[in-house]
Amino acid sequence: MNHPAPPEGCSALRTQVRELTASWRSAGRYVARSDSWLRSFDLEFSRELAATGLIAMTYPKEFGGGEHSNVERLAVTEELLRAGAPVAAHWIGDRQIGPAILRHGGRELQEEILPKIASAEAVFCLGMSEPEAGSDLAAVRTSATPVRGGWLVSGHKTWTSHAHRATHAYVLARTAQTERKHEGLTEFVLDMHADGVSTTPIPDLAGEHHFNEVRFEEVFVPAHRVIGEVGNGWRQVVEQLSFERGGAERVLSSYPVLTALITRTAEGHDTELRSLLGSLVARLAVLRRLCWEVARCLDSGKAPVQEAAALKYLGNAFERDVIDALRRTDLCRDPSPDGIYGQALLASPGFGLRGGAAEVLLSLISRQETRS
Ligand SMILES: Cc1cc2nc3c(=O)[nH]c(=O)nc-3n(C[C@H](O)[C@H](O)[C@H](O)COP(=O)(O)OP(=O)(O)OC[C@H]3O[C@@H](n4cnc5c(N)ncnc54)[C@H](O)[C@@H]3O)c2cc1C
Numbered sequence: 001m002n003h004p005a006p007p008e009g010c011s012a013l014r015t016q017v018r019e020l021t022a023s024w025r026s027a028g029r030y031v032a033r034s035d036s037w038l039r040s041f042d043l044e045f046s047r048e049l050a051a052t053g054l055i056a057m058t059y060p061k062e063f064g065g066g067e068h069s070n071v072e073r074l075a076v077t078e079e080l081l082r083a084g085a086p087v088a089a090h091w092i093g094d095r096q097i098g099p100a101i102l103r104h105g106g107r108e109l110q111e112e113i114l115p116k117i118a119s120a121e122a123v124f125c126l127g128m129s130e131p132e133a134g135s136d137l138a139a140v141r142t143s144a145t146p147v148r149g150g151w152l153v154s155g156h157k158t159w160t161s162h163a164h165r166a167t168h169a170y171v172l173a174r175t176a177q178t179e180r181k182h183e184g185l186t187e188f189v190l191d192m193h194a195d196g197v198s199t200t201p202i203p204d205l206a207g208e209h210h211f212n213e214v215r216f217e218e219v220f221v222p223a224h225r226v227i228g229e230v231g232n233g234w235r236q237v238v239e240q241l242s243f244e245r246g247g248a249e250r251v252l253s254s255y256p257v258l259t260a261l262i263t264r265t266a267e268g269h270d271t272e273l274r275s276l277l278g279s280l281v282a283r284l285a286v287l288r289r290l291c292w293e294v295a296r297c298l299d300s301g302k303a304p305v306q307e308a309a310a311l312k313y314l315g316n317a318f319e320r321d322v323i324d325a326l327r328r329t330d331l332c333r334d335p336s337p338d339g340i341y342g343q344a345l346l347a348s349p350g351f352g353l354r355g356g357a358a359e360v361l362l363s364l365i366s367r368q369e370t371r372s
Contacts, residue, residue, distance in 0.1 A: 010075035017079035020052065024085070032084030034344035035253045038161060038354075039210060042086035046120040049080075049087070055094050056118035058298075059102060063110060064118030070295035074248060078288070081252035082259075084340070088162060088210075093117040093124035096243035097170050099298075100187070104228030104236050112224075113168070113189060125166035125192070127157040127214060128237070134159075135360045137172070138181045138234060142216065144173040144188060150222040151175075153188060154196075156215050163199045163212035166192045171216070172237055175230055185233030187240075189225045190216070206337055206346035239303035245355050246294035246308030250315035251287045253351060254322045257344045258284070261325055276325050283318050290314065306368035313361040316352045323348040 024030050024045065033040045049055050057073040059065025080087050098117045101110055116122035133139035142155025153173055163169065169190045176184030190197070196219040202211040228236050258280060265274050290311045297304035323344060326332050335342035352358055 010072050013072055013075050014079050016052070017054065017076055017083070020048070020054075021080070021083035021085050025083075030086045032256050032340065033086070034084065034256050034340050035347040036084045037081060037087050037091045037249045037253070039088060039208065039343065039347065040084070040086035041088040041162060041165060041210075043089045043120065043123070045086045046089040049090070050118060050120040055090050055120055056098060056114070059098055059114055059118060063102075063114035065114070070298040071292065074291055074295040078248045078252065078291075081248055082255050084256045089123050089165070090117070090120045091249075092126055092161075092170075093122055093168075095247060096126075096240050097124045097168075097189075099243050100170075100227055100236065100240045101189075103239065104187075104232075106224055106226075108224040109189065109227065116167075122168050123162065123166045125160050125163040125169050125212075125214075127160055127163075127169045127171035127190070129159045130156060131158050135357050137237070138185065140172050140174055140185065142171065142173040144175050144186060144221070146175075147220070150220055150225070151188065152218045153190060153216045153221055154218055156213065158211075158213050159202070160199070160212045160214045161210050163192065163214045164201065164209070168192060169197075169214070170227075172233055175233075182234040184231055185237070186230045187227035187233045187236055188221050189227065190219060190221055194219050194221075196220075204346075205349065206343070238305060241356070242294075242303050242305045242308035243298075244308075245312035245361075246291070246298075246304055248288075248291050250312045250355070251284065251291065251318060253347070254319050254344050256340045257326055258322050260340060261322075261329065261331070264329065264331065273325065273328060276328075280318070280322060280325065283321075287311070287315055287318055306365055306372075309356070309361045309364045309368075312355055313358055313365070316358065319351045320348070323351075 053066045054076050056065040057068040058070055061067050098114055101113055128137055130140055144151040144153045169192055171188045171190050173186055174184055175186040178184040196217040198215045199212045201209045203209055204211055262277055265277055294304045294307050294311055297307055331341050332345055
């Protein structure tokens with residue numbers, strides 16, 4: 001799979017996504033949103049994307065994938081985010097759980113789960129954070145104890161986006177008490193409809209419900225639902241975080257705001273704002289190159305841990321500055337919480353937190369640097 005197209009390449013795929021999103025918008029089937037990969041959930045849209053081969057693009061064909069490169073997938077995700085399309089239903093499964101299962105999962109798990117991600121039948125939520133284990137993910141207390149034929153998982157996860165809609169959960173759990181907290185962790189795939197799973201909503205700043213607390217009380221998980229090696233969860237999840245951090249969503253969550261600001265400013269005489277927007281556009285061009293580098297790295301079979309952390313760190317600063325530019329205009333004087341400006345303002349406090357806070361990313365980048 002060698003497709004070294006530049007970031008603006010893959011024009012046939014880009015056209016396909018532009019036509020699909022335009023037809024949905026003109027039929028009134030969705031309204032463009034900021035932060036749509038997290039906040040805009042529409043299973044019907046995800047299933048249509050799946051039917052046209054735009055989910056699981058990089059997975060092998062035997063599992064319902066398209067055997068495209070990560071560079072091609074990047075072109076598609078860029079277009080979906082630019083269009084503010086409702087992609088939250090498949091985003092987590094497609095972006096990181098499928099690739100994690102492909103890298104580390106056993107054959108039975110691959111055959112069971114990957115085709116369901118590819119068809120948007122499986123909706124995944126991410127069970128990483130816990131009340132006492134946020135940035136310090138290795139401190140997870142959710143436990144899994146071996147029983148005949150599998151494991152019993154018990155614990156409490158928090159900030160779990162879309163858990164109330166998910167069919168499956170990725171869960172990081174402790175399978176051994178060890179002196180070093182990064183050891184003894186294991187990754188699992190759980191059924192959200194299994195006995196012992198309960199979810200409680202946590203409304204966010206905008207009053208929207210996508211966060212949840214999730215409790216697991218002795219939930220039985222069959223043995224084949226372990227991802228990779230028992231006890232190797234930390235090393236695997238660090239790799240998985242590079243899928244989570246290294247995508248275009250770390251740069252384009254506020255893209256609908258940026259384009260609206262540019263259109264609006266073109267009509268006015270605020271030269272200071274125009275120059276600020278010009279510099280944001282230039283930074284965006286650089287960040288797109290970085291996304292492309294991450295995708296190329298994934299295509300070469302590597303886990304771009306440092307590159308993805310750098311992209312997320314720089315992408316968050318960029319997105320924060322887009323919101324600061326918005327705050328300088330009268331557009332946010334009385335924004336509707338349902339419009340793209342209001343949505344972006346309300347979502348923006350989470351940009352720097354989700355997927356790793358700046359301090360955590362910087363310490364990861366510097367640790368990786370000292371190893372290289
Ligand atoms: C929109 C959104 C969606 C999310 N979705 C999910 C999800 O689906 N699944 C999931 O598992 N989690 C999810 N999260 C959780 C997210 O990853 C957590 O915000 C993160 O784990 C932080 O945990 P915490 O709230 O305990 O903050 P803390 O860990 O207490 O961190 C708070 C702040 O303390 C500082 N800090 C922490 N550690 C260090 C350090 N070592 N060095 C320096 N400073 C530090 C940082 O400034 C950090 O921002 C989501 C978060 C957001 C905002």
